[in-house]
Amino acid sequence: MAPSVGILGERDQGQDVRTNNVTAVMAIANIVKSSLGPQGLDKMLVDEVGDVTITNDGATILRQLEVQHPAAKVIVELSQLQDKEVGDGTTSVVILAAELLKRANELIKNKVHPTNIITGFKIAAKEACNYIKEHLALSVEQLGREALINAAKTSMSSKLIGPESNLFSSIVVDAVETIKMTNLLGETKYPIKNVKIVKSHGQSTLQSQLIKGYVLQTQRADQQMKTRIEKAKIALLDFNLNKFRLQMGIQILVNDPKNLEKIRFKECEILKERCKKIIDAGANVIVTSAGMDDVATKYLVEAGVLGIRRVDKHDLRRIAKASGATVVTTLATPEGDEVFESSYLGECAEVYEEAVGDNDCIFFKGMKRSNCASIIIRGANEFMCEEVDRSLHDSLCVVKRTLESGYVVPGGGAVEIALSIKLEDFARTLGNKEQTAVAEFCEALNIIPKVLAANAAQDATELVSKLRALHAASQSSDDPTKKELKNCGLDLCLGKVRNNVKAGVLEPMVSKIKSLRFATEAAITILRIDDMIKLNPQQE
Ligand code: ADP
Numbered sequence: 001m002a003p004s005v006g007i008l009g010e011r012d013q014g015q016d017v018r019t020n021n022v023t024a025v026m027a028i029a030n031i032v033k034s035s036l037g038p039q040g041l042d043k044m045l046v047d048e049v050g051d052v053t054i055t056n057d058g059a060t061i062l063r064q065l066e067v068q069h070p071a072a073k074v075i076v077e078l079s080q081l082q083d084k085e086v087g088d089g090t091t092s093v094v095i096l097a098a099e100l101l102k103r104a105n106e107l108i109k110n111k112v113h114p115t116n117i118i119t120g121f122k123i124a125a126k127e128a129c130n131y132i133k134e135h136l137a138l139s140v141e142q143l144g145r146e147a148l149i150n151a152a153k154t155s156m157s158s159k160l161i162g163p164e165s166n167l168f169s170s171i172v173v174d175a176v177e178t179i180k181m182t183n184l185l186g187e188t189k190y191p192i193k194n195v196k197i198v199k200s201h202g203q204s205t206l207q208s209q210l211i212k213g214y215v216l217q218t219q220r221a222d223q224q225m226k227t228r229i230e231k232a233k234i235a236l237l238d239f240n241l242n243k244f245r246l247q248m249g250i251q252i253l254v255n256d257p258k259n260l261e262k263i264r265f266k267e268c269e270i271l272k273e274r275c276k277k278i279i280d281a282g283a284n285v286i287v288t289s290a291g292m293d294d295v296a297t298k299y300l301v302e303a304g305v306l307g308i309r310r311v312d313k314h315d316l317r318r319i320a321k322a323s324g325a326t327v328v329t330t331l332a333t334p335e336g337d338e339v340f341e342s343s344y345l346g347e348c349a350e351v352y353e354e355a356v357g358d359n360d361c362i363f364f365k366g367m368k369r370s371n372c373a374s375i376i377i378r379g380a381n382e383f384m385c386e387e388v389d390r391s392l393h394d395s396l397c398v399v400k401r402t403l404e405s406g407y408v409v410p411g412g413g414a415v416e417i418a419l420s421i422k423l424e425d426f427a428r429t430l431g432n433k434e435q436t437a438v439a440e441f442c443e444a445l446n447i448i449p450k451v452l453a454a455n456a457a458q459d460a461t462e463l464v465s466k467l468r469a470l471h472a473a474s475q476s477s478d479d480p481t482k483k484e485l486k487n488c489g490l491d492l493c494l495g496k497v498r499n500n501v502k503a504g505v506l507e508p509m510v511s512k513i514k515s516l517r518f519a520t521e522a523a524i525t526i527l528r529i530d531d532m533i534k535l536n537p538q539q540e
Contacts, residue, residue: 015108015109017529017530018105018108018527018529018530019105020069020071021069021070021071021101021526021529022071022101022102022105022526024069024071024072025071025072025074025075025097025098025101025526026098026101026102027072028062028065028067028072028075028076028094028098029075029094029095029097029098029099031043031061031062031065032058032061032062032079032091032094032095033091033095033451033455034455035056035058035061035091035158035455036058036091036092036095036158036448036451036452036455037158037451037452037455037456037492038157038158038162038456038492039158039452039455039456039457039492040056040091040158040455041056041455042054042055042056042160043055043056043061045061045064045065047064052383053383053386054160054383054387055387055390056158056159056160056387056391057090057091057159057390057391057394058079058090058091058092058093058094059079059080059082059083059090060390062075062076062079062080062090062094063076063080071526071529074522074525074526075094075097075098075522075526078093078094078097078518078519078522079091079093079094081518082514082515082518085514085518086397086398086401086508086510086511086514086515087192087393087394087396087397087398087400087401088155088394088395088397088398088507088508088511089507089511089512089514089515092448092515093515093518093519093522094519095447095448095451096444096445096447096448096515096516096519097518097519097520097522097523099444099447100121100440100441100444100519100520100523101523101526101527102444103440103441103443103444104117104121104437104440104523104527106440107436107437107440112433112436112437113433114527114528114530116433116434116436116437117437117440117527118437118524118527118528119434119437120433120434120435120436120437120438120440120441121437121438121441121520121523121524122520122524123430123434123438124423124426124427124437124438124441124442124520125441125516125517125520127422127423127426127438128419128422128423128441128445128516129513129516129517131418131419131422132409132415132419132509132512132513132516133407133509133513135418135486136409136410136414136415136418136486136509137407137408137409137509138407138408138409138410138501138506139406139407140402140403140406140407140408141406143408143506145173146504147402147408147506148173148176148399148402148403149169149170149173149504150169150408150504150505150506151398151399151402151408151506151507151508152165152168152169152172152173152395152398152399153165153166153169153504154398154411154504154505154506154507155391155394155395155398155507156168156169156391156394156395157505159387159390159391159394160384160387160388160391161205161387161388161391161392164205164206167206167208168208168388168391168392168395169395171208171209171210171375171392172375172392172395172396172399173399174210174373175195175210175373175375175396176190176192176195176396176399176400176403177403178212178371178372178373179191179192179194179195179370179371179372179373180371181370188403188404189404190399190400190403190404192393192396192397192400193318194318194321194322194370194371194372194373195372195373195374195375195396196214196215196315196318196372196373196374196375197374197375197377197389197392197393198215198216198217198356198361198374198375198376198377199217199376199377199379199382199385199386199388199389200217200356200357200358200359200361200376200377200378200385201357201378201379201380201381201382201384201385202357202358202378202380203357203378203379204378204379204380205377205378205379205380205384205388206378207378208375208376208377208378208379208388209375209376210373210374210375210376211363211365211373211374211375211376212365212371212373213348213363213364213365213366213367213372213373213374214315214318214319214322214363214364214367214372214374215361215362215363215364215374215376216308216311216315216361216362216364217356217359217360217361218308218309218310218311218360218361218362219308219353219360219362220306220307220308220353220360220362221292221296221297221300221307221308221309222297222298222300222301222307224301225297225300225301225305225306225307226304226306227306227352227353227354228350228351228352228353229284229285229306229350229351229352230349230350231284231347231349231350232284232285232306232347232348232349232350232351232364233282233283233284233285233342233345233346233347234283234285234286234287234319234323234325234345234346234347234348234351234364235278235281235283235285235286235287235325235328235340235344235345236287236316236319236320236325236326236327236328236344236346237278237286237287237288237289237327237328238288238289238290238313238316238327238328238329239288239289239290239328239329239330240288240290240291240292240293241271241274241275241286241288241291241292241293241296241307241309242271242290242291242292242293242296243267243268243270243271243293243295244266244267244270244271245267268295271293271295271296271299272295272299273338274331274338275296275299275300275303276299277331277338277339277340278340279300279303279305280340281340281341281342281344281345282342282345283305283340283345284304284305284306285305285306285307285308285351286300286305286306286307286308287307287308287309287311287316287319288307288308288309288310288311289310289311289312289313289316290309290310291309291310292307292309306351306353308362318372319346319364320346321369321370322346322348322364322367322368322369322370322371322372323346323347323348323364323367323368323369324346324347324368324369325344325345325346325347326343326344326346328340328344346367346368346369347367347368348364348365348366348367348368349365349366350363350364350365350366351363351364351365352365356376357378361376375392377389377392398507398508398511401508401510401511402508404510405508405509405510407508407509407510408506408507408508408509409506409507409508409509409512410486410487410488410489410499410500410501410505410506410507411489411500411505411506411507412449412452412489412490412491412492412500412503412505413448413449413452413453413464413467413489413490414467414471414486414487414488414489414500415507415512416445416446416447416448416449417445417446417449417464417467417468417471417488417489418471418474418475418486419442419445420442420443420445420446420468420471421442421468421471421472421475422475423438423439423441423442423445424439424442425475426438427439427442446464449463449464449467449489449490450464452490452492453490453492453495455492456490456492456493456495458490458492458495459495463490463495463496463497466497467488467489467490467497470485470488470497471485471486471488473485474486474488484499485499487499487500487501487502488500489503489505491503
């Protein structure tokens with residue numbers, strides 16, 4: 001139902017609202033534009049309490065901004081969606097959506113109806129995605145492990161860890177290959193959540209390492225406990241091992257001090273009894289999500305058990321899954337007894353404590369059920385470790401997507417230019433009102449190589465023209481050597497054009513397809529708006 005006049009605040013209509021929206025979206029895109037590509041620059045974001053984030057990741061930059069404008073919020077959400085679905089390509093998607101909108105707004109000013117533009121953009125996006133799948137995609141199976149390493153390197157190239165991409169790309173590819181699993185439907189999956197990231201500042205980033213096992217950044221509950229347990233049987237407890245306490249609100253009047261002592265003794269006895277039940281079931285490593293007091297640790301030391309306390313529940317669940325353990329929330333049975341069964345225990349080859357920099361870490365290696373991997377990130381300071389973490393997350397997602405979809409495409413503007421040329425030809429075959437919209441879509445795609453070149457201080461117009469000429473030659477010829485030109489992209493260091501497959505600049509195919517789809521959808525969402533009504537809360 002349309003709001004009654006009484007509750008209307010401000011109202012913008014028609015071209016005004018569209019121009020406002022496009023301006024807001026362009027403002028957002030301009031913020032992230034300079035961070036696109038391997039030569040892109042970083043942003044330093046300072047929040048209201050003075051915390052600093054230095055990053056190059058589009059999604060992180062936009063997440064930290066307090067965006068007010070509703071259309072700009074759609075674009076911020078777009079980059080979050082790309083981050084969630086693909087993990088990379090968050091800057092490109094925003095720049096492309098803004099360019100599409102800018103061009104659509106110009107068309108509307110020239111009296112093309114928004115509905116025709118929307119239909120045209122949809123047709124162009126569909127055609128583009130099909131072309132990528134049929135003509136530009138390269139099989140990872142044929143290219144081998146090198147393709148995975150190169151895809152990881154490409155995603156890192158724009159980040160702080162770009163110079164160390166040799167080390168990090170092999171860490172990332174090994175980590176993703178380690179966590180390979182088959183789900184109930186028989187599909188091969190690479191759950192990135194199974195890669196634990198541990199950050200420890202001090203030393204250089206080159207000291208970062210992959211551990212084929214699970215690492216917890218914590219230490220033993222008591223220094224007298226063993227530092228290494230082999231053939232570990234792990235009990236995972238989602239409750240504390242503290243002295244038994246009566247429930248809140250229960251009052252006991254004690255007149256004789258001896259009785260008080262007896263109560264204290266009994267409290268310890270109940271705790272000891274609990275520990276004993278777990279140890280008798282065979283546990284030699286006990287991990288709790290809550291506390292573990294002196295009485296419990298003393299008892300565990302005597303029994304030669306390694307105790308670890310205050311472990312995050314998320315970590316408990318991961319260890320449980322990998323070791324085959326059950327996370328126990330209480331020992332109590334419905335009958336009122338307390339029981340711990342040996343079937344609740346998980347197994348792994350060894351659990352040990354070792355210092356990593358200034359921090360102690362507990363390592364779980366040789367998990368019984370499924371493999372997990374941990375990456376220990378080292379770096380000069382906390383900002384560095386945080387940015388390495390974000391960059392590794394993007395690269396892990398890229399390798400996962402590449403392995404799951406099995407295809408990559410050349411980067412450095414190769415796909416965008418190939419699509420632009422293809423869609424130009426396609427637009428000419430359309431004899432309807434959507435033709436101009438499809439033609440503008442082709443033009444909009446050029447923005448990615450243009451920004452890449454501009455950020456690398458190269459001549460964008462010249463480079464893009466060269467690329468277009470090569471791709472046009474590739475598409476119009478049947479000669480196999482000319483066909484190879486479809487892999488041509490930008491060499492941003494030398495300001496030239498090169499075969500980016502041979503140069504190892506590769507991106508996952510899904511990343512490109514999704515960013516095209518998401519950018520088109522976001523542009524369409526904003527284009528459809530021709531009336532903005534701000535409701536007046538006082539009169540509501
Ligand atoms: P996003 O957040 O969109 O992933 P990036 O800053 O990571 O943005 O830049 C990605 C773009 O940079 C892609 O278009 C990719 O093809 C391009 N790119 C990455 N590495 C290179 C390289 N070595 N040479 C040319 N282009 C590159």
